[in-house]
Amino acid sequence: MGNHHSKKNIMIATQENEGNQIFFQHTMPNNVCFGCGHENHEGLKIKSHWEGDASVCVWESQEKYNGWKGIMNGGIIATIIDCHTMATATMHAYKVEGNRPWNSDPEYRYATGTLTVKYLKPTPNDVPVKLVARVTEVKGRKTVMTCELWSNDQKTAEADVVAIRVYDSSQQNGDNPFKG
Numbered sequence: 001m002g003n004h005h006s007k008k009n010i011m012i013a014t015q016e017n018e019g020n021q022i023f024f025q026h027t028m029p030n031n032v033c034f035g036c037g038h039e040n041h042e043g044l045k046i047k048s049h050w051e052g053d054a055s056v057c058v059w060e061s062q063e064k065y066n067g068w069k070g071i072m073n074g075g076i077i078a079t080i081i082d083c084h085t086m087a088t089a090t091m092h093a094y095k096v097e098g099n100r101p102w103n104s105d106p107e108y109r110y111a112t113g114t115l116t117v118k119y120l121k122p123t124p125n126d127v128p129v130k131l132v133a134r135v136t137e138v139k140g141r142k143t144v145m146t147c148e149l150w151s152n153d154q155k156t157a158e159a160d161v162v163a164i165r166v167y168d169s170s171q172q173n174g175d176n177p178f179k180g
């Protein structure tokens, strides 16, 4: 993990590191997103990190995110997949440009273009889930990914996701709703 990050990025992340783990979202100040923003105190606060070429997120739900009793709500599942894959697309772009740090130029932002979730099995809501995302293609402004959701040793959902680069500070002209 440490090898994928520059010294500068590691220093930024240090304040919020847990153990030796560096999470993508901890390098992104001012993120107010419901799923991944650590500035959103009502949010899900997911945390993602690299494990080789895959990005991984382990997340613990709460009873209020039930669908059926004891089963995780499908919209919450879509939300954590959405946020985990957008963070993955973002960090992947910086990674392929020489592992440059988040606060280097140009700045990129990604938004969800398409998110297709296949719900395979009920996902228990009282054990942590694990998301595993992989970038399968980068074409122009598009990053295509797959994402699996695991509960213990069972895959309970899988998704195909297309992220679109919606902000590039080197191309920016005028207002951009995705900048802030």
Ligand SMILES: CCCCCCCCCCCCCC(=O)SCCNC(=O)CCNC(=O)[C@H](O)C(C)(C)COP(=O)(O)OP(=O)(O)OC[C@H]1O[C@@H](n2cnc3c(N)ncnc32)[C@H](O)[C@@H]1OP(=O)(O)O
Binding pocket: 028, 029, 030, 031, 032, 033, 036, 082, 083, 086, 087, 090, 110, 111, 112, 113, 114, 139, 140, 141, 142, 162, 164, 166, 179, 180
């Ligand atoms: C301040 C610090 C903050 C830190 C933040 C940290 C991270 C926070 C993370 C928060 C995470 C929160 C996550 C959220 O909740 S993001 C919120 C949910 N998503 C949105 O609101 C997006 C709304 N949609 C749009 O704005 C536009 O439609 C976009 C920008 C997506 C495309 O419109 P644009 O006019 O730009 O596109 P283009 O026509 O030039 O096409 C370009 C290419 O893209 C392909 N394409 C187009 N549309 C789609 C589509 N829907 N699916 C698949 N592919 C699509 C198209 O074929 C073409 O490819 P090719 O033909 O060239 O191959």
